[in-house]
Amino acid sequence: MEPLINYFIVSAALLCVGIYGLIAKRNAIRLLFAVEIIINAAIINFVAFARYHDTPLITGQTFSLFAIALAATEAAVGLAIIVQAFRLNNDIDVLELKKLRG
Amino acid sequence: MDTPLVVLIVLTSVAVTSPLYEMVFGKKSLKYVQYLTTLSLLVSLILLISSTLSLTPQESTVPHLLRNDTLGSFFSLMVILVTLFVSITSFDYMKGNSNERIYYSLLLFTAIGMTMLSFAVDLLVMFVAWELMSLPTFILAGYNKQDKLSNEAAVKFFILGALSSGILLYGISIMFGITGSTNLDVISQSLTSLSPDMLPFVIFSTISILAGLGLKLSIVPFHMWIPDTYEGSPTTVSALLSAATKKAGFAAAIRIFVVIFPLFYFDLSLALSIVALVTMTLGNLAALTQKSITRMLAYSSIAQAGYLLIGIVVLPYTDLGLTGLLYHSFNHAILQASAFLAVALVRLKTSSSSLDSYNGLSKIMPITSFCLALSLLGLAGIPPLNGFWSKLILFAAAVDGGYTWLALAGLVNSAISVAYYLLVIKRMYMDETSIKAIKEPFMFISILVFASAIIIVTGLLPNVIYDIAEDITISFLANNPV
Numbered sequence: 001m002e003p004l005i006n007y008f009i010v011s012a013a014l015l016c017v018g019i020y021g022l023i024a025k026r027n028a029i030r031l032l033f034a035v036e037i038i039i040n041a042a043i044i045n046f047v048a049f050a051r052y053h054d055t056p057l058i059t060g061q062t063f064s065l066f067a068i069a070l071a072a073t074e075a076a077v078g079l080a081i082i083v084q085a086f087r088l089n090n091d092i093d094v095l096e097l098k099k100l101r102g
Numbered sequence: 103m104d105t106p107l108v109v110l111i112v113l114t115s116v117a118v119t120s121p122l123y124e125m126v127f128g129k130k131s132l133k134y135v136q137y138l139t140t141l142s143l144l145v146s147l148i149l150l151i152s153s154t155l156s157l158t159p160q161e162s163t164v165p166h167l168l169r170n171d172t173l174g175s176f177f178s179l180m181v182i183l184v185t186l187f188v189s190i191t192s193f194d195y196m197k198g199n200s201n202e203r204i205y206y207s208l209l210l211f212t213a214i215g216m217t218m219l220s221f222a223v224d225l226l227v228m229f230v231a232w233e234l235m236s237l238p239t240f241i242l243a244g245y246n247k248q249d250k251l252s253n254e255a256a257v258k259f260f261i262l263g264a265l266s267s268g269i270l271l272y273g274i275s276i277m278f279g280i281t282g283s284t285n286l287d288v289i290s291q292s293l294t295s296l297s298p299d300m301l302p303f304v305i306f307s308t309i310s311i312l313a314g315l316g317l318k319l320s321i322v323p324f325h326m327w328i329p330d331t332y333e334g335s336p337t338t339v340s341a342l343l344s345a346a347t348k349k350a351g352f353a354a355a356i357r358i359f360v361v362i363f364p365l366f367y368f369d370l371s372l373a374l375s376i377v378a379l380v381t382m383t384l385g386n387l388a389a390l391t392q393k394s395i396t397r398m399l400a401y402s403s404i405a406q407a408g409y410l411l412i413g414i415v416v417l418p419y420t421d422l423g424l425t426g427l428l429y430h431s432f433n434h435a436i437l438q439a440s441a442f443l444a445v446a447l448v449r450l451k452t453s454s455s456s457l458d459s460y461n462g463l464s465k466i467m468p469i470t471s472f473c474l475a476l477s478l479l480g481l482a483g484i485p486p487l488n489g490f491w492s493k494l495i496l497f498a499a500a501v502d503g504g505y506t507w508l509a510l511a512g513l514v515n516s517a518i519s520v521a522y523y524l525l526v527i528k529r530m531y532m533d534e535t536s537i538k539a540i541k542e543p544f545m546f547i548s549i550l551v552f553a554s555a556i557i558i559v560t561g562l563l564p565n566v567i568y569d570i571a572e573d574i575t576i577s578f579l580a581n582n583p584v
Contacts, residue, residue, distance in 0.1 A: 088253055
């Protein structure tokens with residue numbers, strides 16, 4: 001069996017990819033991807049930690065199922081908002097959204 | 103009675119069915135939806151008040167997921183009260199919107215999420231409640247679909263809100279890996295017998311959880327979305343966001359930090375105190391320069407989050423910290439809801455939220471101006487209004503816990519904040535206007551007057567809420583020693 005640290009490295013790498021995407025990208029859909037990648041990094045953690053615990057745990061898998069469902073809901077809500085943004089502005093570049101300024 | 107489950111069932115039954123009434127009742131359904139929403143919130147409110155006042159609540163049917171304690175009842179009482187205010191004022195504010203029925207359903211879903219979050223003692227339930235609270239508010243923020251500003255507010259709110267739940271989930275996953283459980287009691291036990299080489303992971307997890315929560319609590323540096331979202335979204339929704347969802351976030355933060363603090367409380371407390379200082383200073387200084395009243399209230403809401411954070415900073419040192427936090431949360435919820443709803447009424451009638459439209463407002467909308475002035479004075483902490491007493495307790499807690507400099511900084515900040523609050527009152531009462539008097543809708547005004555009555559009564563009789571907060575603190579800390 002692979003050592004636990006390998007799974008953790010993958011998940012940490014995914015977290016970094018997600019955060020990089022949030023910082024560097026301007027397209028709203030890509031930002032949505034980046035957030036989903038962060039959630040998936042956490043899901044990998046849950047499953048790996050539950051599998052490698054001294055006594056086998058079901059909590060990790062349960063939590064990851066909940067997280068998958070919630071991530072899907074979040075994507076649905078987010079896409080609805082972004083589609084409406086595209087209809088109004090013909091653009092989903094988040095840096096172009098600057099009507100609200102102090 | 104098992105209050106959390108009963109409240110959740112009452113609210114869910116209305117929230118799930120109310121969008122369907124249109125098919126059965128046709129045009130009349132809107133009235134039914136509004137009445138049912140109000141009724142279900144009122145029933146929950148009465149249940150929660152009785153459960154807050156009874157000091158020995160019955161054990162919940164699912165004690166490892168939702169704990170039926172007075173802390174949870176107190177916070178959900180607060181959020182349900184604010185949701186009730188928001189839903190009644192929305193009768194007028196949302197009139198004519200094509201999807202009005204869904205609006206009330208979404209309000210109720212937010213209320214369900216916030217109630218769950220106040221009672222949750224399991225990280226899984228907490229995360230589900232967090233999402234249940236956040237997702238409807240994303241939609242509510244962009245509710246005026248054809249309005250570009252509302253949509254922009256929703257996009258910004260959604261991206262940062264989704265990031266917050268992602269980071270929160272990652273922090274929870276690390277905490278689960280370290281302790282092998284998601285129940286806060288089990289986590290607390292396994293953390294006390296933790297090997298020291300795991301400490302970096304605990305710190306990483308704590309920072310992630312703090313960042314995730316911080317985005318909702320509007321703590322600097324996670325505050326950037328607040329002014330934009332509060333300005334762009336419908337103002338009743340801003341009231342909900344600022345007065346209710348933030349308080350529910352603080353309930354979760356209290357439950358998590360009570361568990362985490364004993365591990366390395368010295369460093370964490372100091373770090374949080376610096377965050378509190380930066381939050382209140384930045385909020386107050388930025389509020390001084392705003393041209394729009396919603397942005398000003400948004401920055402003032404950030405500053406108030408800084409004051410509230412003092413309560414968490416001194417949690418390990420003195421019981422007064424938690425008491426002050428509970429007390430100020432209640433007062434801030436009422437004051438902020440009242441201020442934002444008054445602004446909503448002005449925006450509804452004059453379709454503007456710039457400070458210039460407040461010139462001479464006392465002559466055209468006298469009751470609204472009075473309620474707004476009262477809540478602004480309360481937020482500034484002018485005695486004898488309720489905001490003064492709770493700030494006093496918080497600063498006293500800071501001194502008691504050995505953070506005298508934080509109390510001083512808070513005092514200086516309160517002094518700064520008086521400037522911009524008084525500026526609005528000066529505009530309303532001293533300046534002239536050419537607009538004719540505007541009729542103020544009855545439901546809206548009655549809510550504002552009711553909120554003002556709470557502000558004055560709890561200000562003149564400060565020990566009512568204070569005693570409740572103190573009892574809650576004692577019973578909470580007896581079960582969760584810090």
